[in-house]
Structure formats: C-alpha cells, structure tokens
Amino acid sequence: MATPARKRFLWMSRRAPHGSVQAQEGLDALLMAVAFEQPVSVVFLDDGVYQLKRDQDPARIGRKNFCAGFPSLGIYDVHDIYAERESLALRGLREEDLLMPVRVVDSAALGALMEAHDVVMSF
Amino acid sequence: MTLTVEGRVLETDPEGYLRRLEDWDEDVARAMARADDIELDENHWEVLQFLKEYYEQYQLAPPVRVLTRAIAKRLGRDKGSSRYLYRLFPDGPAKQACRYAGLPKPTNCI
C-alpha cells in the first residue's frame, strides 16, 4: 500500500504551456506526488514562467487552459511555489501579470532550493 | 455506446462517460444514476455541484486520492470522508460522481 517514506520533491517547470503537452503532463505528475502526500515545491523558470501568465485563452488555439489548475495546489497545502526573477524579467512579466501569487527568487538561489530537496524533477 | 436521455441519444465510452462533455445537463446525471438504481437527492447534488464548480474553476477534476480532502475543505469534514461519499456513490466518488457530473474520465487513477 502507501509507502510510508517521504521525500521532498521539487518540480522545475521550464516549458511554455501550450506549444507541447509537456507542461500539462508535468502538472499531472505533480498532482500524483500531491496524492502520495509528499511535500512538493514548484519552481517556474525559463519559458515555464509563461504558464503563470494570467488571462490565458488557449481554447482559441484548441488547447485546454490547464494552467488554471495551479491555484488548486493550495487546497492540498502546496504553498512553496516560486518563479525565477530573471526568467520573468527577460520575458517582460511582472508579478501583477501572474495568475496567482508566487515567491520570486533570484537565479542564484535556485541551487540552494535544489539542494534542499531530495528529488528534483524537470518538465 | 449510447445513453438515451429524454429522447436524446448521447454517445458514451465503454465505461459510460460522455464522449462530448457539452452534452451534459441535469437530466443526463439523473439518467446515468437511474441506470445504476440511484435516485439523486440533495446530498448527491451537493457533491456533483462541487465537482462541476471545481472543474470549472481549475479545468481539472480533483485528483482521485485527495478528492476527500478537497471535499472536506469545501463542504465540511463530515462530508469529506470516504465513508460518506461511498454511501452516496457506491462505485467510488471519483469514478461515479465525475461521470454523473459530466467531467472527463479521471486518468490519474492508478
């Protein structure tokens, strides 16, 4: 049955949301980690920060708006959600452009974040 | 496979989920339940309503294993229990209630 051990998982989501299904499948896997009651943190970087853009309407290109699912993470006590400052800045995104509040961290801090987790997943 | 609701013939997959989610209305839920010998009462509808709102807001169904947690947060601890939910939906709240509520078939089930 359920494995009693717990690992700290870090999700690094690096891809734009709608050009491939990879980011969406990343969320599916993340929700499975949540279902296994593992402590999970999420960091959006590179083109992954586009997933946090508010007011998306991807139905117009035939894609599902799966990014609407990220705010549900709070229900399951996933609160450690980060976005990399440099990735946001390079793409002209400000915090008020995002669909939910996240912690903005410097690129230099990511190493320590990875260090603080047992399993680092990249999507 | 098909489901007939008030003269409309709707396509379903082999497990009875709607092929086209936009076919859903309350009569569809009632017809699906009747086929399982369940008469939907206000407690059923409360759960179905919760699932529909959740799906509308987040564009996904609550993950199966933590469905009870999500329900407990919204509807209260007494209703967010497997015992309560299985009494309402004997085939499992995730499978059966999602089907009645017109949500996509859960894929994160295994």
Next chain:
Amino acid sequence: MVSEGPAQRQSAESAYHFAQAALAKGHEVIRVFFYHDGVHVGARASTPPQDERNIGAQWSALAAEQGLDLVVCVAAAARRGVLDEEAGRRLDQAPAPGSLLPGFRAAGLGQLIESGIDADRLIVF
C-alpha cells in the same frame, strides 16, 4: 524517467547508456518510467530500418537480461496512440498489452512518484 521520443531526441539512448553504466558499477535500477513522448520507446510497432538502431528493442533486451521494470505511462501512451483505450482500461488483466514491446508494461503515474520515493536518485532524461 525518459521524457522524450526516440526519433527526434537522444533521451532514451542517453538513459540506456546511463542505465548500463550504473548496472555495470553494481548499482540497482529499480524502474525506468517512460513519460511524455518517451512512451513511443515502448511501442512494438516501431520498425526503424535494419541498419539503424532500434532503441526500444535494446531496452527490451536489457530488461530481459537484467530484469528491469520498464513502465510506460498509461495516460501518456493513450494520448499518443501507443495504447488504445481498451488496453488502458484492462491494465489489471493484461500486464503487457499487445501494442508494447516485451518487457514493457503500462501503469499510472503513481509508479513514477513511488520510484522517486523509493530510489536514492531519480534521474530525468
């Protein structure tokens, strides 16, 4: 975890070499999880020309030799037509659906998370 398909990316080959090297050093590989386009690696129907490498067949052979647990994500495979709906539904009765190479099985994402919990290292290719 193998996260890219065999035709356009090197992910499945890099993972294969890494697994071989790890096994040669005496490490244990408890599971290989094929996700995203990586599910195509397990597709029985893929038939590259004879003078080209068939990475799926190589994984299959390595699994037979070393007893590896090769798992194709059922949802990702169904999305890409590597498994049909029927096979996906009957997972419990059919451990190796006919559309997969020998040594591969289809299962859910729980297998990926479980590997992350149980293994010392989970590596994403």
